[in-house]
Amino acid sequence: MKRFYGLLAVVAIAAIAFLIYSANQQPTGAVPGSSASTAPVSAQDSAFPGYILGSDSAPVKIVEFADYECPICALFATVQFPTIREQLIKTGKVQWILRDYPLPPTTHRWSHLAANAVACASEQGKAWDMIDAMFDHHDWALQSSNPTSVFRGLAQGVGVNPTTWDACVSADRYAGRIQASVSRGDALGVGGTPTFFIDRKEVAGTDRSSDRFQHLADSIIAAHPKKKK
């Protein structure tokens, strides 16, 4: 019996030590402030509102802070977002605004590169095509090798001129804009990705289902009848 209790004590101590160690690590994706870049931010960078999908006259505006390497963002983009796009954005109820919030390289090594890859596609009018491609082909996030060639293939696949895109990515042309978006997220209290805001209020909790966004949008429209289309 003594051996039994001794074994239990050893297992319990090991478990408690592991849990305490884990609790002292950084929370998931919750490292604010953090971009791979400390690039100077111009007024134009700060003015960039994010990647917009949907009508400007939509009564509800939802801002998503996302990291392209984040698996939860990819899950949301591929499972829930198609329904949101069909039922809320295409119907004119919601305008969706995606803002960059790349986590630091210590958490997600290629996030900044991915954000820049999307930004470089955006200057050719292919932002959302590239965003969709990034999340639809998310295997790149599980590889340890530099995904630039994968991004190049995705960019070409959505109709981006690769030569122009190459020059843009190589120059890290949108570092300042990405940094500005991260700073904006920090100012709003973004603690991880994805984080959503409706009318500047954070959508709390881990329920990221399309049903929930449908309910939130309907509630806002019902509470403010003048917002109805």
Add this chain to the structure above:
Amino acid sequence: MSLHRQTVAVLALVGIAIATYLWLHAIGVVGALKCGTGGCEIVQASTYARLLGIPVAFYGVVGYVALFGLSVAASQPALVSRRWPTRWLVALSGTGLAFTLYLTSLEMFVIHAWCRWCLASAAVITAIFVTSLAGFFRKS
């Protein structure tokens, strides 16, 4: 009889640690799961990671604590020769195993991602069930 129950107690303690780790992650106390791939985060972020608004891992904590308490109590001299604790261990671990099989099938067929910690918990509850069953069929 006692050896089976003591083995279950040790395994249940390991299960408590795993389930607590997943639960603390679900409520934001611990950081990114040490998973090797993004599978754990995908599974934990899915809608199936909560049941009735409560993280599934919490049900695991409760189940393992029940198994641990019962197996430790059943290892005491006063209960060691009684059969009913073993029957309860089989019933409890069987229920846990059935629930785990359901969750694992979701990972395989619906979520298409594997959470290694969930698989570790599945291995533990399977071992507990097999050990309990062995105790049940053992001639006392």
